[in-house]
Amino acid sequence: MPNVALEELKSSFLSLDMEATLRVANTVIRGDDKATVKEAVDVVAQSLEIVGKRFQAGEWYLAELVYAGEIAKEAMNILSPLMQTGSSQSLGTIVIGTVAGDLHDLGKNIVVSYARSAGFRVVDLGVDVLAQRFIGAVKEHKPVALGMSCLLTSTERELAGVIEELKSQKLRDRVKVIIGGAALSEKVAYDVSADAFAPDAITGIDIMKKWSASA
Amino acid sequence: MNFKERILTAMNHEEPDQVPVMGLIMDTATVNHILGKKPVDFVGMLQKPVVGTQIKSLLNTNRFWKRMYYDNFAGALGSAIKLGFDANWTICTLMRLNRDSQASLGWSWYDPYGRVWDLGRDAEGNLAVNYSRPLCDTEEKWEAWVAKRASLFETMIKNTASFHKKLVENYGAHIYSIGYAAPGIFENSWQPIGFVNFTRFIYQKPEFVKRVIAFQTDLYIRNLDAVMQSGVEVVLGGDDLGQKTGPMVRPDVVEKLYGESYRRVSDFVHQKKRKFVFHSCGNIYALLDKFVEWGFDGIITMEPTAGMDLGRVREQVGHKLVLIGNLDVSYLMVSGTQQEVEDAVKKAIGDAARGGGYILSTSHSHPLVDPTRMQWMVEAAHKYGRYPIGN
Ligand code: B12
Numbered sequence: 001m002p003n004v005a006l007e008e009l010k011s012s013f014l015s016l017d018m019e020a021t022l023r024v025a026n027t028v029i030r031g032d033d034k035a036t037v038k039e040a041v042d043v044v045a046q047s048l049e050i051v052g053k054r055f056q057a058g059e060w061y062l063a064e065l066v067y068a069g070e071i072a073k074e075a076m077n078i079l080s081p082l083m084q085t086g087s088s089q090s091l092g093t094i095v096i097g098t099v100a101g102d103l104h105d106l107g108k109n110i111v112v113s114y115a116r117s118a119g120f121r122v123v124d125l126g127v128d129v130l131a132q133r134f135i136g137a138v139k140e141h142k143p144v145a146l147g148m149s150c151l152l153t154s155t156e157r158e159l160a161g162v163i164e165e166l167k168s169q170k171l172r173d174r175v176k177v178i179i180g181g182a183a184l185s186e187k188v189a190y191d192v193s194a195d196a197f198a199p200d201a202i203t204g205i206d207i208m209k210k211w212s213a214s215a
Numbered sequence: 216m217n218f219k220e221r222i223l224t225a226m227n228h229e230e231p232d233q234v235p236v237m238g239l240i241m242d243t244a245t246v247n248h249i250l251g252k253k254p255v256d257f258v259g260m261l262q263k264p265v266v267g268t269q270i271k272s273l274l275n276t277n278r279f280w281k282r283m284y285y286d287n288f289a290g291a292l293g294s295a296i297k298l299g300f301d302a303n304w305t306i307c308t309l310m311r312l313n314r315d316s317q318a319s320l321g322w323s324w325y326d327p328y329g330r331v332w333d334l335g336r337d338a339e340g341n342l343a344v345n346y347s348r349p350l351c352d353t354e355e356k357w358e359a360w361v362a363k364r365a366s367l368f369e370t371m372i373k374n375t376a377s378f379h380k381k382l383v384e385n386y387g388a389h390i391y392s393i394g395y396a397a398p399g400i401f402e403n404s405w406q407p408i409g410f411v412n413f414t415r416f417i418y419q420k421p422e423f424v425k426r427v428i429a430f431q432t433d434l435y436i437r438n439l440d441a442v443m444q445s446g447v448e449v450v451l452g453g454d455d456l457g458q459k460t461g462p463m464v465r466p467d468v469v470e471k472l473y474g475e476s477y478r479r480v481s482d483f484v485h486q487k488k489r490k491f492v493f494h495s496c497g498n499i500y501a502l503l504d505k506f507v508e509w510g511f512d513g514i515i516t517m518e519p520t521a522g523m524d525l526g527r528v529r530e531q532v533g534h535k536l537v538l539i540g541n542l543d544v545s546y547l548m549v550s551g552t553q554q555e556v557e558d559a560v561k562k563a564i565g566d567a568a569r570g571g572g573y574i575l576s577t578s579h580s581h582p583l584v585d586p587t588r589m590q591w592m593v594e595a596a597h598k599y600g601r602y603p604i605g606n
Contacts, residue, residue, distance in 0.1 A: 016418065061465040062458055066414045103333060103345045106410050107458075127347075128319065128335075153545045154338065154583045182459050183520055183545040200460060 005033040006043050013047040016064065018071045025078040041079050048072050048117050052202035062106075065201075069113040076117065090119055091212040095137045096147035097125030098181075099158035107181060108149040111201040118205050120144075120212070131162045138166065138175055144215050145208045146175050148194075151182040160192040176211045180204055218301035222391050226449055226490055226513070228534045228572040234564055234600030236593050237393070237539060237576040238295035238303040239516075243287060243341040244582035249294035257342040258334060261322055271322075274312045281374055284308070285381060292386040298586065299593040302391035302574070304451060307378040307442075309371040310344070318347075325350060327367040328398075328431075329360045329407030337582045349409035354416075354423050357408060361430065368434060372441045379445035391449075394442035395494070396435065399454030400476050401469075403431040410463075417468070424472065432476040436483050449490045451515060452480060457497020459521045466501050474509065481510030492539065496579065497521045503532050513537030516578050520545050523578075526566035534572050541578040548577050548588045556588055560595035568604050575600065 005024055012020035027033050028040045051068040054060040094115055098108050105127045112124050123141050125133055138146055146166075150159055159179055166172040179189055180198040189197035195211075198204030216224065216232040224231035240246065247254060261267045273279050288305045295303035310324035310332060317323075317331075324332040324344060333347040351357035379394040386392055398406070404427045405413040416424050435452075442450055456462055462469065484491040492513035493506060498521040499514075506514060517523040517540040525541055542548055542559050551559070560575065567573040575596050577584060 018418065058461055061461060061468075062463045063414045063417065063468070064465065066411055067418055070411065070415055101335075101338075103347050109411070152581065153549055154581060 003033070003035045003039070005035045006039060009035075009040060009043050010047050013044065013068070013071060013075070014050060016067055016071065018067075018074065021071050021075055022078060025075045029078055037079055041076070044072050044075050044079070045117060045119070048114065052114065052205070056200060056202050062110075065110060069110060069117070072117045073113060090121055091209060092144040092215060093121045093123060093141050094145045094147055094208060095123045095125065095134065095141055095143045096149070097129035097134060097137075098127040098149040098151075099155050099162070100128055100130045101155040101158065102150055102152050102181075103127045104149070104151040104181065107151070107201070108147075111147060111149070111180065111204055114201050114205055115208070118209065120205075120208065131158065131165050134162045135165050135169060135171070138171055139169075143175055144212045146177050147204065147208075148177070148179050149181045150179060150184060153183045156183065156188060156192070159188070159194065163192055163194060176208075178204055178207060218389075219391050221301050222574065223448060225571050225574050226537055228537065228570060230571045230602040232602060234568050234596050234602075234604075235301040235574045236299070236596045236600075237515075237574050238291075238298065238300040238589065239577055239580040240291045240294050240300075240303055240589075241288070241306065241580050242337070242582040242584075243290075243343075244337050244339050245580065245584060245586060246287070246290040246294050247339075247341065249297055249586045250290060252290075254340045255342070256336075256340050258320060258336050258340075261334075262320065267322075271312050271314075277370055277374070280309065281378065284374075285378055288378070288382060289385065292382060292390055292392055294586075296386070296389045298589050299597075300390065302393050304395045305379060305382055305392050306395045306397050307375045308397070309367065309374055311367075323347070327364045327371050328403050329357065329364075339582075341582070343582070346406060349407050349412070351407045352409055352412050354420065357423075357427065360407070372437055375438060375441035376444045379442050379447075383445040383447060387447075391447070392445070393447060393449050393451055393492075394445055395451035395453070396439045396442045397451075397453060397494075399452055399494075400428065400431045400435050400480075401454035401456060401473060403435065404428050417464075417472070428472060428476060432479060435476075436480065439480065439484060440487075443484070443487055443489055448488075449492060450484060451492050451494055453494030453515070455496040456502055457495055457499040457518070457521060459498060461498050462501050463497070466505060469502065470505060474505070477505075477509040477511075481512075485510065490537075492537065498523060500527075500531065503528065503536070507532060507535045511536065513539060513572075515539035515576065517541035518578050519543045520578075524566075525563055529567045534570060537572045537574070538567050539574040539576050542576070542592060544577050544579050544581060544584050548584045548592070550585070551588060553591050556591040557595040557599075560592055561599045564596070564600050564604060568600065568602075 009024040055065045177194040178196045179194045221231040221235040315323040329351040331348045335343045337343045382392045490512040493511045494515045
C-alpha cells in the first residue's frame with residue numbers, strides 16, 4: 001500500500017515546493033511516519049530522475065532542473081547526513097571538471113549535483129582545470145568515470161591532451177571518459193577518443209550509471 | 216548603395232543592392248591578427264610586484280580605462296573596415312581591477328553590477344577577461360552593493376555615451392558602428408547573484424527578484440539612451456536567454472519576470488526612432504514569438520551549435536524580425552575550407568535574404584574565429600549576395 005508521507009514527498013518535490021518537501025523529510029526522520037529513511041531517500045532520487053526526464057523531453061527548463069537539484073540537496077541533508085549521495089547505495093566515484101581555459105560552470109555544476117543525488121561520490125575539480133590535475137585526481141581517486149566539461153572551441157584541444165596523457169600514463173584502460181558542453185558533439189568525442197558525449201546532464205548520468213553497473 | 220544604406224534598407228525589410236555583412240569583431244587576438252599587432256603581456260607585467268601596483272592604479276583611473284577600451288574597439292572597427300564589412304558591433308563596459316586571493320592570478324576585475332571577472336591569457340598571451348563569480352549572493356549584499364556603486368553607474372553611463380559618439384565620429388565614414396548595450400537585464404539580474412541563488416530567489420523571494428529586475432531595467436534604459444547618443448539608427452541589446460537545448464528559464468516565467476521590461480526597452484528605442492536588435496546565444500526557438508510580441512525589430516547571432524537554423528527561424532517569424540547571423544564559430548569559421556565557407560554563405564542567403572531583412576554575420580566572436588575565414592565570408596557575400604536573390 002502506498003505510504004502517505006512518501007506520496008506527499010514525491011508530489012511536493014515535483015511541484016518544486018521546497019518547504020513542503022523538507023517538512024515531510026523531517027516527519028520521516030522523526031519517525032512520525034511508517035516510511036523509513038531509506039524509502040524516503042529513494043523517493044527523492046526517483047523524483048529527481050523524473051525531473052531529469054522532463055528536462056530531456058523539453059517540458060521543463062534549466063531553472064527548474066537547477067531548483068529541483070537544490071531541493072534534493074537540502075532534503076538529503078536532512079534525510080541522511082551519511083549520504084551526501086542520494087540513493088541508498090554508492091555507484092562509485094567520478095572525477096569531473098571544466099577544462100583549462102574554460103570558465104563555464106553552470107553545466108558542470110548541474111552534472112555534479114545530479115550525479116551526487118544519483119548515488120555517485122563526486123570529486124569536483126572546478127573550472128580551468130589543467131591536464132595534470134585531472135590525471136592526478138584519476139590516480140588518487142580511481143574513478144569509474146572522468147567527466148570533462150568544455151564549452152569553447154578554443155579549449156577542445158584540452159580534451160585530447162588529457163586523454164593522451166591518460167594513455168601515456170597507462171591509465172586510459174582504467175577509466176571511462178565522458179565529455180559534455182556547448183561546442184561539443186558525438187564527432188568531437190570520436191575525434192578525441194573519449195568514450196561518450198552527453199548532450200545534457202541526465203543523459204550523461206545514465207551513461208555513467210551503466211558504466212558503474214558493468215565495472 | 217553605401218554600407219549605411221545597405222544596412223538600413225535591410226533593416227526595413229527591403230532588398231538592398233547586396234546582402235550586407237556585419238562583423239562581430241572584438242577579441243584582442245582577432246584584432247592583432249588583422250592589424251598585424253603583437254600581443255602585450257599584460258598579465259605578466261601585472262605579476263611583477265611594483266609594476267603590478269602601478270598598473271592597478273593606472274587602470275582604475277577612468278581616463279586610462281576609457282582610453283584602453285576605446286583603443287580596443289577602434290582596433291575592432293579598423294579590422295572590420297579592412298576586411299570589407301558593412302558594420303561591426305561595439306560594446307562599452309566598465310571594470311575595476313582588484314587584488315583577489317580567490318582568483319588564479321591573484322587579480323580580478325569587478326564591474327558596477329556586482330560580478331567578478333577573472334583575468335587570464337588567451338592562447339597567444341593577450342589579456343582575456345571572463346565573468347567568473349557573483350559578489351552578491353544574498354539580498355542584503357545586493358542592496359548594499361548597488362547603493363554603494365551609485366557613482367560608478369553614473370561614470371559607466373557617461374563613458375558609454377562618449378565611447379560610442381567618438382567611435383562614430385572617427386569611423387562612421389567607413390563603417391556602420393552599431394552600439395550594443397551589454398550586458399542586458401536578464402544577465403545583469405542573475406550574474407551578480409549567481410544562477411543557482413537567483414533561481415532559488417525566483418521561487419523563494421519573488422519580491423526581491425522583482426526589485427532587482429526593476430532596478431536593472433531602469434538602469435538599462437539609461438544605458439541604451441547613452442548608446443543611442445551616437446545617432447546611429449540601430450541599437451543592439453541583449454541577454455543570453457538560451458543554452459544548448461532550450462531557454463534557461465520557462466518562457467512563461469520569462470514573460471512574467473521580464474516581459475514588461477523588454478516591452479519598455481522596445482518602446483523607449485522606438486520613441487527615439489531607432490531600431491532594436493536583440494542578441495541571445497543558445498536555443499531560443501521557444502522565445503521567438505515573445506521577441507515579436509515585445510516589439511524587437513531583429514535578432515542577432517542564432518547559435519548553430521545550439522540547433523538554431525536560419526531557415527527554420529525565418530519560417531517561424533517571417534519578416535516580423537530582421538535576422539543577423541549565423542555562420543558557425545565552432546568549426547566553420549575556425550578551420551573550415553574556403554568551399555565550406557562559401558557553401559554556408561550561399562545557404563544562409565538562400566534561407567533568409569529574400570525580401571531583405573537579412574544581414575550576414577558569424578554566430579559569435581571568440582579569439583579563434585579566423586580572419587581569413589571572415590574574409591572568405593565577405594567575398595562570398597559579394598559573390599552570391601547580389602539582389603535579386605535567385606532560387
Ligand atoms: C552562460 C554563458 C556564458 C557565461 C558563463 C557563466 C558561467 N559561470 O558558466 C559567460 C558570460 C561568462 C560566458 C563567457 C564566454 N563565452 Co559563453 N556562453 C554561455 C551560454 C549562453 C550558456 C552556457 C550555459 O551555462 N548553459 C547552461 C548549462 C546548464 O548548459 P551546458 O553548459 O551546456 O551544460 C549542460 C550540457 O551541455 C551537459 N554538460 C556540460 N558539461 C558536461 C560535462 C559532462 C561530463 C557531462 C556528462 C555533461 C555535461 O550537461 C549540462 C546540463 O544539462 C553559451 C551558449 C550555449 N549554447 O550553451 C555560451 C557559449 C558557450 N559561450 C561562448 C563564448 C564564445 C564565450 C566567450 C569566449 C565570449 C567572449 N568572446 O569573451 C567567453 C569565454 C569565457 C571562458 N574563458 O570560459 C560560445 C562558445 C562558442 C565556441 N564554439 O567556442 C557559446 C556557445 C555561445 C555562442 N553563441 O556561440 N559565456
